[in-house]
Structures are given as C-alpha cells and as structure tokens.
Amino acid sequence: MSTAHVLLGLLAAGPRHGYDLKRAHDDRFPQAKPLAYGQVYATLGRLERDGLVVRSGQDQESGPERTSYELTDLGRERLDTWLTEVEPPAPYVSGTLFNKVVVALLASGIDQATGYLTAQRAAHVTRMRELTAIKTRPGANVGDVVAADYAIGHLDADLRWLRTTLARVAELQKEVTA
Amino acid sequence: MSEALLTATGVTKSYGATPALRGVDVTVAAGEIVAITGPSGCGKSTLLHCLAGILRADQGSIVYRDQDINLWSEASRSRLRRTEFGVLFQFGQLVPELTAVENVALPLLLAGSGRREAGEAALGWLDRFGVADLAEQRPGAMSGGQQQRCAAARALVTEPRVIFADEPTGALDQLNGEQMMTAMVRAVREQDSSLVLVTHEASIAAYADREIVLRDGAADPSGIGIPG
Numbered sequence: 380m381s382t383a384h385v386l387l388g389l390l391a392a393g394p395r396h397g398y399d400l401k402r403a404h405d406d407r408f409p410q411a412k413p414l415a416y417g418q419v420y421a422t423l424g425r426l427e428r429d430g431l432v433v434r435s436g437q438d439q440e441s442g443p444e445r446t447s448y449e450l451t452d453l454g455r456e457r458l459d460t461w462l463t464e465v466e467p468p469a470p471y472v473s474g475t476l477f478n479k480v481v482v483a484l485l486a487s488g489i490d491q492a493t494g495y496l497t498a499q500r501a502a503h504v505t506r507m508r509e510l511t512a513i514k515t516r517p518g519a520n521v522g523d524v525v526a527a528d529y530a531i532g533h534l535d536a537d538l539r540w541l542r543t544t545l546a547r548v549a550e551l552q553k554e555v556t557a
Numbered sequence: 558m559s560e561a562l563l564t565a566t567g568v569t570k571s572y573g574a575t576p577a578l579r580g581v582d583v584t585v586a587a588g589e590i591v592a593i594t595g596p597s598g599c600g601k602s603t604l605l606h607c608l609a610g611i612l613r614a615d616q617g618s619i620v621y622r623d624q625d626i627n628l629w630s631e632a633s634r635s636r637l638r639r640t641e642f643g644v645l646f647q648f649g650q651l652v653p654e655l656t657a658v659e660n661v662a663l664p665l666l667l668a669g670s671g672r673r674e675a676g677e678a679a680l681g682w683l684d685r686f687g688v689a690d691l692a693e694q695r696p697g698a699m700s701g702g703q704q705q706r707c708a709a710a711r712a713l714v715t716e717p718r719v720i721f722a723d724e725p726t727g728a729l730d731q732l733n734g735e736q737m738m739t740a741m742v743r744a745v746r747e748q749d750s751s752l753v754l755v756t757h758e759a760s761i762a763a764y765a766d767r768e769i770v771l772r773d774g775a776a777d778p779s780g781i782g783i784p785g
C-alpha cells in the first residue's frame with residue numbers, strides 16, 4: 380500500500396491540510412504505523428510535482444503546515460487506476476513477526492522460542508480485543524468498523540499460524556526430550 | 558467491575574470414566590465479559606453448564622452471590638436460570654410452534670409478567686437484534702441466523718445478571734456472527750450484566766474483557782491451548 384495513493388484517496392472527499400491528512404490516515408488505518416509529518420509533506424511535494432495535487436489555499440495565521448491541497452483531474456485518474464488494479468496476493472511472510480519466530484527457533488532454544496510465541500500471542504489477543512471494542516462502541520461508523528475488521532482478520536490469521544507453530548514446537552520438544 | 562459475582566473453585570466433572578474437568582477455577586465480576594476458549598473437547602461446554610447450574614459439578618463449589626449453587630436442588634437451580642441467568646446455545650432451540658415474538662416473550666410470561674408487557678418487551682429485543690420484522694414468523698420460516706438472533710433476544714429479555722452463551726455464533730456466517738455479538742455486547746454493557754462466552758474462535762473471544770483458555774479440562778495459563 381503506498382502512502383501516495385492513500386493521500387490521493389483521502390483528498391478525494393475534498394481539500395485538506397497536511398495535518399488533517401495525517402489524522403485521517405491514522406484514524407482510517409489503525410493497524411498501520413502512524414504517518415510521520417515529514418512523510419506527509421514529502422509525499423504531497425511529490426504529488427504536486429507530478430501534477431496530481433495542487434495547493435488550494437492557505438490559512439492566514441500560520442505557516443506552511445496550514446496549506447491545503449486538492450486533487451487534480453490527473454490525480455483523480457491516477458487514483459481510479461490504482462483502485463482497479465488487483466494487488467498481488469502477497470503472503471505476509473515478509474513481516475517482522477515471521478522473521479522473529481524463525482530467528483527465535485534457529486538462534487535460541489525451544490523454550491525461548493515458546494516464550495516468545497506465547498508473549499506474542501498475548502499481545503495479538505490484546506490488540507484484537509481493542510479493535511473489537513472499537514467496532515462495538517455505540518455510534519461506530521462503517522469506516523471504523525471495516526478498518527477494524529481488516530486488522531482483526533490479519534491478526535486472526537497470525538494467531539492461527541502462531542498456534543500451529545506453537546504446536547509444532549511442542550511436538551519437536553517431545554521428540555527432543557523423548 | 559471488581560466485585561466477584563460468580564466464583565467457581567476446584568470444579569471437576571467426569572462423564573463415567575472420562576474426566577472432562579480436572580479442577581477449574583473461574584471468577585466472573587459483575588459487568589464483566591469472560592471468554593472460555595480452547596480446542597474442541599477441552600471441556601468448555603461442560604464448564605459452562607456447571608457454571609450455569611445445568612450440570613452438577615462432581616467436586617468444587619460454584620458460588621453465585623455468596624451461595625454455593627452446586628449444592629442447590631434442581632428446582633432452585635432451574636428457578637435461578639429462569640430469573641437471574643440467561644442461556645444461549647449454538648442452535649437457538651426456539652419452540653417451533655410459537656412465533657418469534659411469542660418465543661422471546663416466553664421467559665417473561667414464565668416469570669409472571671402480563672401478556673402485553675411481555676409482548677412489547679419481546680418486540681423491543683427482537684428489534685435490537687435486527688429481526689423485529691420477523692416477529693410473527695415461526696422458527697421454521699426463518700434462516701439459522703435469524704433464529705439465533707431470536708434466541709439471543711430470548712436469552713436477554715429478562716435482563717439477567719449473567720448470560721451464558723455456548724458457541725453462540727458457531728452456526729452463523731461471519732457477518733451474522735459479528736452483528737449478533739455486537740448487539741449482545743452492547744446490551745450486556747448497557748444493563749451491566751456479565752457474560753460468559755464459550756467459543757473456539759479468537760475473533761469472537763476478542764469481544765470479551767478477558768479469556769480463560771482450557772486444555773484437557775484444566776486452565777492453561779500460557780493460553781496456548783494445543784490439544785493433547
């Protein structure tokens with residue numbers, strides 16, 4: 380997922396300041412890392428250079444961070460193209476979680492790997508619970524709910540994999556200690 | 558939310574020679590949602606049935622509001638289930654001859670409410686679960702998901718202090734399950750009841766404040782819950 384496309388998408392509803400964009404991003408994508416301001420402005424700069432957004436106004440009382448940007452026709456077109464492209468179904472095995480588990484299994488003992496897996500499982504369960512609470516809050520809007528669903532679905536898949544891995548490690552331990 | 562409403566200590570239960578629970582401790586606070594999870598056959602349903610006073614534990618105590626209900630007579634236990642507990646199973650088990658609204662009103666009528674009052678309350682609960690338009694339908698004319706929503710409404714209509722739900726979404730598709738859980742959790746929060754939720758699905762357990770993982774009839778503090 381590229382930040383540029385997400386910013387284009389957030390601008391589709393109307394002009395926004397960089398600060399607004401960061402807030403909207405962090406709200407809409409609670410499972411993603413919060414956007415750094417630097418990243419927002421750098422991306423807006425590139426989008427402007429490529430003619431996908433233009434500056435549409437500036438607040439009197441403040442500096443450059445109050446500049447608002449709006450989508451150009453070209454930007455809208457680029458956004459539509461992106462939205463019709465199917466993403467390669469990339470497995471999540473490029474994630475840090477996987478790397479860490481593999482490294483834990485290779486580099487430290489089974490007990491340490493199990494300890495790590497157990498702690499990771501607890502962290503996943505806690506996060507899933509927080510996201511579920513967002514969904515059940517009275518007045519939760521459909522944007523919040525679908526964003527939470529997305530994150531929960533991935534955490535759930537991670538959890539299944541963690542459980543299978545734990546079971547495999549337990550099997551391995553039985554063999555080793557038999 | 559700190560006061561313990563239900564405290565089970567050292568609960569064991571065997572079916573003949575098969576031990577299903579080997580000494581389980583559970584505490585449920587007032588207003589708390591607790592999930593009981595673990596692999597199939599680990600004893601989740603048996604534990605829930607003991608906590609709800611449907612099954613009698615072989616050993617241990619199940620203290621509800623300072624009284625060990627495991628020692629109570631069947632009649633007292635069944636009265637408790639009608640008045641202060643609400644129970645929901647995987648397959649709603651509605652009365653097939655009654656309409657949805659009659660099914661949901663039934664617990665209130667059994668508790669002595671008037672017909673009109675019970676009917677109105679039942680309709681309100683059907684509405685909360687998104688099935689008010691099916692009020693006059695019999696279960697045979699409804700989908701599994703619709704029946705389960707009615708069963709949930711029936712479990713909550715008496716505003717019980719504790720709701721016991723055994724795989725309540727087990728027979729539902731993802732969206733139906735989610736919608737039912739959302740409606741149930743909101744109702745439980747509003748009336749400050751407690752919910753004991755048996756599920757083997759992590760995404761359903763996530764509706765709870767806390768989870769107890771069982772493995773082979775005992776609590777598994779690591780939460781791993783691997784069978785065997």
Ligand SMILES: Nc1ncnc2c1ncn2[C@@H]1O[C@H](COP(=O)(O)OP(=O)(O)O)[C@@H](O)[C@H]1O
Nearest residue numbers: 572575576577596597598599600601602603604
């Ligand atoms: N009515 C019964 N008669 C004999 N054995 C039973 C009965 N109900 C459950 N069991 C056994 O008790 C154990 C726990 O079952 P249960 O509580 O249904 O587990 P879960 O709900 O976690 O799948 C299992 O080994 C199961 O086969």
Ligand SMILES: [Mg+2]
Nearest residue numbers: 601602603723
């Ligand atoms: Mg069961």
